[in-house]
Amino acid sequence: MDIGFIGLGNMGGPMALNLLKAGHNLTVYDLSANAVAPVTDAGATAVNSVAEVAAADPAIIITMLPASSHVKAVYLDRDGLLARVRPRVLLIDASTIDPITAREVAGAAGAQGNAMLDAPVSGGTGGAVAGTLTFMVGGEGEDFERARPVLEAMGKKAIHCGPSGNGQVAKVSNNMLLAISMIGVAEAMSLGVGLGMDPKVLAEVLNTSTGRCWSSDTYNPFPGVQENVPASRGYTGGFGTDLMVKDLGLATEAARHIRQPVVLGALAQQLYQGFSAQGNGALDFSAIIRNYRKEQE
Amino acid sequence: MDIGFIGLGNMGGPMALNLLKAGHNLTVYDLSANAVAPVTDAGATAVNSVAEVAAADPAIIITMLPASSHVKAVYLDRDGLLARVRPRVLLIDASTIDPITAREVAGAAGAQGNAMLDAPVSGGTGGAVAGTLTFMVGGEGEDFERARPVLEAMGKKAIHCGPSGNGQVAKVSNNMLLAISMIGVAEAMSLGVGLGMDPKVLAEVLNTSTGRCWSSDTYNPFPGVQENVPASRGYTGGFGTDLMVKDLGLATEAARHIRQPVVLGALAQQLYQGFSAQGNGALDFSAIIRNYRKEQE
Amino acid sequence: MDIGFIGLGNMGGPMALNLLKAGHNLTVYDLSANAVAPVTDAGATAVNSVAEVAAADPAIIITMLPASSHVKAVYLDRDGLLARVRPRVLLIDASTIDPITAREVAGAAGAQGNAMLDAPVSGGTGGAVAGTLTFMVGGEGEDFERARPVLEAMGKKAIHCGPSGNGQVAKVSNNMLLAISMIGVAEAMSLGVGLGMDPKVLAEVLNTSTGRCWSSDTYNPFPGVQENVPASRGYTGGFGTDLMVKDLGLATEAARHIRQPVVLGALAQQLYQGFSAQGNGALDFSAIIRNYRKEQE
Amino acid sequence: MDIGFIGLGNMGGPMALNLLKAGHNLTVYDLSANAVAPVTDAGATAVNSVAEVAAADPAIIITMLPASSHVKAVYLDRDGLLARVRPRVLLIDASTIDPITAREVAGAAGAQGNAMLDAPVSGGTGGAVAGTLTFMVGGEGEDFERARPVLEAMGKKAIHCGPSGNGQVAKVSNNMLLAISMIGVAEAMSLGVGLGMDPKVLAEVLNTSTGRCWSSDTYNPFPGVQENVPASRGYTGGFGTDLMVKDLGLATEAARHIRQPVVLGALAQQLYQGFSAQGNGALDFSAIIRNYRKEQE
Structure with missing residues (x-):
């Protein structure tokens, strides 16, 4: 599957590597070249902005960011994901942020025809490397089912917690x-x-x-x-x-x-x-x- | 085995009944006649004071009392257990009290040649009736082993927690x-x-x-x-x-x-x-x- | 003095009335017509937007708003105060908000040549009516001195607490x-x-x-x-x-x-x-x- | 006045010295010879037990002790104050202890015809030396009035807080x-x-x-x-x-x-x-x- 991945830090990096291992094609972006290198070495294609990830037209885009402010910027900025992504692309935010912001962003995504899941993880960097994370997922049941195989390539369990925000x-x-x-x-x-x-x-x-x-x-x-x-x-x-x-x-x-x-x-x-x-x-x-x-x- | 039992309330009553069921001979005492009746109906012999329990010369005496003050009174009063009990009788206090008092009383018992265990329980009145209590026991290892079969007649588990007071x-x-x-x-x-x-x-x-x-x-x-x-x-x-x-x-x-x-x-x-x-x-x-x-x- | 006043609620309303009593000319704005009426009855001129308050060109503009989000909107929106106010107009925010936002907004004001004070009050609605509020003021000392007579028309005390944000x-x-x-x-x-x-x-x-x-x-x-x-x-x-x-x-x-x-x-x-x-x-x-x-x- | 004083520590020592300065006769007792010395140097008569303080037949006996256990021992022991004191002697305990014990001891004193006040202090060792303590006093109003001049020789204020225990x-x-x-x-x-x-x-x-x-x-x-x-x-x-x-x-x-x-x-x-x-x-x-x-x- 063609997947976009934004945020390749201590958690996002190993998660992206596990997706590559599972055979997916990845278009990736991170501000830090150091963070990008190991993932491109493993076969991912790096681009230079959030907008270019959207432009690569993946079926799913995953974000893994430090805090609410970053999530808001990546999704809602003038050149952000929502401004550039095509309809029907499934958006998955694996960051841990507050449920209110999660619902706000998912609401904006939904309003323009993009399903969005909040999918924070537990398991730490060890679990990210080993592919044994647990995902707690908020969003529609059918979107959760669509995401499940991708989540299971990065973790050992994905729990559907109810509507948008409930993962958080x-x-x-x-x-x-x-x-x-x-x-x-x-x-x-x-x-x-x-x-x-x-x-x-x-x-x-x-x-x-x-x-x-x-x-x-x-x-x-x-x-x-x-x-x-x-x-x-x-x-x-x-x-x-x-x-x-x-x-x-x-x-x-x-x-x-x-x-x-x-x-x-x-x-x-x-x-x-x-x-x-x-x-x-x-x-x-x-x-x-x-x-x-x-x-x- | 000949066992003395003092304190036949919501917990002590059913515990005594389970000892009778297991075939032990019981000499019992409680201030309340209502509390004593079901236990004598089941075969125990009732006496009229703490001192008389000691006088019946059981091998083990068990107490089950509401608070530290009662434990001190029953063991340390002028006519209390320590004043009347023969040497070598094993004393088991199953009350929940503070560890400091438990050690004080056990120290006094030990000084006159009576081993003593503190053995508070968990499991509630339901566990007392069903015989599924857990005993947390403080005292010497050999005394714990001596008490174990009796405790197991009243509960499903007895854990040796170390020296005197450690059960509490x-x-x-x-x-x-x-x-x-x-x-x-x-x-x-x-x-x-x-x-x-x-x-x-x-x-x-x-x-x-x-x-x-x-x-x-x-x-x-x-x-x-x-x-x-x-x-x-x-x-x-x-x-x-x-x-x-x-x-x-x-x-x-x-x-x-x-x-x-x-x-x-x-x-x-x-x-x-x-x-x-x-x-x-x-x-x-x-x-x-x-x-x-x-x-x- | 010509003063702009934005936010005429339970606190802002009586504060504006006290300014009128002290002889100042007021241009006022509030979303609620009910809130505006008693102040215009007492001699103030009402306008229909934040921008129009700025356009009236007062020497000082005072805001009294419920929370950080309102302060941000009134000052930073496309049609907000900072976009419309002339240089050298002194801005006083009497709202109680978090110090970080207060500093952020004051920084933006300062960058374009408008001094700004944060001046939250204590004394409640009773104090607002009686003109006995205490103002805790953050900002430059000279700006504080400039504001002092106006603040003292609404309260009995104004304390300079240090640089921007320190009032909060x-x-x-x-x-x-x-x-x-x-x-x-x-x-x-x-x-x-x-x-x-x-x-x-x-x-x-x-x-x-x-x-x-x-x-x-x-x-x-x-x-x-x-x-x-x-x-x-x-x-x-x-x-x-x-x-x-x-x-x-x-x-x-x-x-x-x-x-x-x-x-x-x-x-x-x-x-x-x-x-x-x-x-x-x-x-x-x-x-x-x-x-x-x-x-x- | 003839006063007995028991407990000459960091607080009691300077309090006793202030009583001597005010012209009272003191019979004092403390376990520690070092604590007694400065007080006898200043004119007090030392005795060797609590019972001997009672035997000296003072009009008032003051105690200043570290904790409830000491207060109980000094008042209630077989050779304690209550066993030896004559009727009508006023007992004042200036120790800080729990109100329940204070009431218990005062009750025992009252039962045998000795009025008792609980009179804990604030002001610390500095206040004890300077004679500026505040006494918070529990007991009967007439007993409080009887004690007041003596308390005021050691402090600057005595507040009647109501019946027994209320000082504590x-x-x-x-x-x-x-x-x-x-x-x-x-x-x-x-x-x-x-x-x-x-x-x-x-x-x-x-x-x-x-x-x-x-x-x-x-x-x-x-x-x-x-x-x-x-x-x-x-x-x-x-x-x-x-x-x-x-x-x-x-x-x-x-x-x-x-x-x-x-x-x-x-x-x-x-x-x-x-x-x-x-x-x-x-x-x-x-x-x-x-x-x-x-x-x-």
């Missing part, structure tokens, strides 16, 4: 819960160990009890409890604190928009914001446990 | 995490549904993603998402809000004792305390979602 | 602290009265001790403690909960922008957001004490 | 509000300065606006804003963080006792607890601002 809704809801759970596990582990329990025994109890969660059984933040998690390698790799700060910002902003209180969510945002301000923005988000205990080394 | 530590750590997760799920579900998602689809996304936890996949607080949970029957049954308030009080008090911050834990305590103050103390603790959304009926 | 910074910082203090007083009064103190005696102690604050000594939220405050008239009048929700949104958003944690500020935002979601948005913000105690009536 | 209630309510306000000021100052304001200008705005409070206008935590406050001398002197942690513990425990939510109060407790756990327990409590910004030196 699912992502911010999940990640807010993740942040809360992670801090909850950090507090429970710190409390139990501080009161005299062995961390591995405590983790085992939690994991077989009602406190069980992904942050305790798959990604435990306490050093030495699990192998192959950031906590066992100095909180390197994984899902960066600053990305969590960004997602919590999207969650609380969306909550504010609909006047929905999210008390623990807002507190989690502040705790991560403070942790980042202390210079820890690049550490994995499970490092938040350092707020709660000194590491004995 | 495991319980308060787990339940603090549970309270945090439950509120987290309540907020994430309310946010996602408020932003336009179907609650069942959102739950499915959370349950297969990094937000997954017992409160989302086994005990979802959103009405209509799961069958056979309190949320689907008006938040009746289950684990009462006031019990959660009690456990959060134990957790934050223990944290204060060791100067351990538990930020989300303390906030969860206040949210439950406020919810109880509004008259909801008897509802299942998953009803906290009512703080976040109006029920559409 | 001062306002959001102050109002975030106000929200925190008010909830703090609500909690302290509820706790003390719940434990047996007379509310008036408790207020007196707080007001002569280290807990003293504007929310305790001038605007006490406990019913019956002070006369002539919203708490003594069912929380009507005063500063509405929804306005506080708006200001807390501006504060936490500005904090997020610079990665500054504001833990109590964010929690205050959620508490007010939840209080508003329960249908209390129109009550004075001191009504938050209803979250903490049932009123005995 | 006033103190914990005030100090909880103080903790909340201080953190609120720390956040507002950090936010405003982070967004570009001069700290002195910002403080001036807050102090003349609705954010005004003791923590902003008398004890500002931002370095360099005020002279002669802990913030201008590296947070030495003043009211220690660990004392605030203790008072917040009393407040939240009392709240829990009556099921009163104190959301910001509990969060303030955790923030101070975490700050203390990081090794800052001896710093003045205004140092909490270090959680929010790096000091630029």
Whole structure:
């Protein structure tokens, strides 16, 4: 299939490579020549602007961008995608942005006859490389079915979350819960160990009890409890604190928009914001446990 | 085996019945004649004081009491267990109390030659009746092994959590995490549904993603998402809000004792305390979602 | 002096009337004819667009608008103020908006030779009518001096807070602290009265001790403690909960922008957001004490 | 007047010296000989036990002790004050303890014919030395009047807060509000300065606006804003963080006792607890601002 791809960063680059591997033809664009090189080396055709991607007339165009402002610019600018794309081309935005902007842009696309899906991912750069991302997708069911084979070339799962914007809704809801759970596990582990329990025994109890969660059984933040998690390698790799700060910002902003209180969510945002301000923005988000205990080394 | 049992309330009563079913001989005591009746009907011998339980010379004495003050009274009073019990009798306190008191009482018992285990349970009154409780046990390993067959007559699992007090530590750590997760799920579900998602689809996304936890996949607080949970029957049954308030009080008090911050834990305590103050103390603790959304009926 | 005035709502209307009273000539514009009528009745000249206000060539133009989006539109639109205003006209935006937008718009004005001040007010609609507002002003010192007599025709005080945007910074910082203090007083009064103190005696102690604050000594939220405050008239009048929700949104958003944690500020935002979601948005913000105690009536 | 005084620590020592200066006869007791020496040097008579203080038959006995457990021991032990004191002796406990214990002990005293006042102080060690403490007093009005001249020899003000325990209630309510306000000021100052304001200008705005409070206008935590406050001398002197942690513990425990939510109060407790756990327990409590910004030196 002929596919356009805009945004070849840490996530977009490997995603594009997986599409090439699956045999698709790619027309790609990124501001950074360094980002473009590995993808053209693997067989993609590079062009010099968003408008030229549209001009190459692909069946599907995928965008993977850092934030709402970039998405708005790429889609809505005078020389942006919507101004240049032909009718019936399917647009897929895999960026993580706020649901309100996602719906706005999709509405503009739909008004001129272009179906659009919001399809944010989870799985991180590791999942992007390995092709094991999960896509949470908002949009019409038939468009989702049309996109599915392409999404599955980049990930292991695509979930249809309902109409436009719901991919973003699912992502911010999940990640807010993740942040809360992670801090909850950090507090429970710190409390139990501080009161005299062995961390591995405590983790085992939690994991077989009602406190069980992904942050305790798959990604435990306490050093030495699990192998192959950031906590066992100095909180390197994984899902960066600053990305969590960004997602919590999207969650609380969306909550504010609909006047929905999210008390623990807002507190989690502040705790991560403070942790980042202390210079820890690049550490994995499970490092938040350092707020709660000194590491004995 | 000859077993003494003190405290035959909503939890202790059914636990004692399960011991009788397993063929043990029971000498029991409770202040309330109503609580004693079903247990003597089933074959237990009732006596009139704590001291008489000790005088019956059982091999093991089990206590199941509401709070630290009762445990102190039953064990440490002038006519209490420690004053009357013979050496080598194994003492098991299944009450949920603070770890510091648990260690104090166990220390006093040990000083006079009585091994003591703290063995708080999870599983609620349903688990007590069905014999499917989980025991979290603190104390010496050999005493744990001696107690294990008796505990397994009342529950499906007994976990040795380390030295004295650690059963209580495991319980308060787990339940603090549970309270945090439950509120987290309540907020994430309310946010996602408020932003336009179907609650069942959102739950499915959370349950297969990094937000997954017992409160989302086994005990979802959103009405209509799961069958056979309190949320689907008006938040009746289950684990009462006031019990959660009690456990959060134990957790934050223990944290204060060791100067351990538990930020989300303390906030969860206040949210439950406020919810109880509004008259909801008897509802299942998953009803906290009512703080976040109006029920559409 | 010839003054243009855009935005004649609950605040802007009475402010314009006070300018007329002080003898200034006013050219005014508002979308709503109802809002314009009382001001033209008092002697102002109404025009039909923002551009026409600029065309009337006043020495100073004042805007009083609900939110950032309106400010951006009025100043930056194709037919907006900046496109039409002559050089050297002094622009004063009295709206409460985020500091980042305020600086952006002032920067655009400055680039074309128009000095601009941000001058949000405190004092509410009562202060607007009585001419007792306080203006917190950001911009150059000489521009502030030029504006001062005009501001003092509408208020009792104008404080120069530093360069552009600092008026907004001062306002959001102050109002975030106000929200925190008010909830703090609500909690302290509820706790003390719940434990047996007379509310008036408790207020007196707080007001002569280290807990003293504007929310305790001038605007006490406990019913019956002070006369002539919203708490003594069912929380009507005063500063509405929804306005506080708006200001807390501006504060936490500005904090997020610079990665500054504001833990109590964010929690205050959620508490007010939840209080508003329960249908209390129109009550004075001191009504938050209803979250903490049932009123005995 | 003949006065007994038990507890001659950092607070009690200087308080006793001020009583001597005012011409009273003192019989004193403290476990530590070092604490006793300066008071006997100034003319007091030292004895060797609590019982001997009672035996000296003073008209009033004052106690100044670290915590509830000490108060219970001194008053209720077999050889304690209540067992030995004659009827009609007025008992004054100036310790800061929880209101529930204060009422319990006063009840026991009253039952045997000894009036008792709870009279916790504010003003710190500086106020104790200078004789400028404020006493918040719970108990009968006539007993308060009897105590007043003695209290005023040690302080500049004594406030009658109502029946027994209300002195403690006033103190914990005030100090909880103080903790909340201080953190609120720390956040507002950090936010405003982070967004570009001069700290002195910002403080001036807050102090003349609705954010005004003791923590902003008398004890500002931002370095360099005020002279002669802990913030201008590296947070030495003043009211220690660990004392605030203790008072917040009393407040939240009392709240829990009556099921009163104190959301910001509990969060303030955790923030101070975490700050203390990081090794800052001896710093003045205004140092909490270090959680929010790096000091630029």
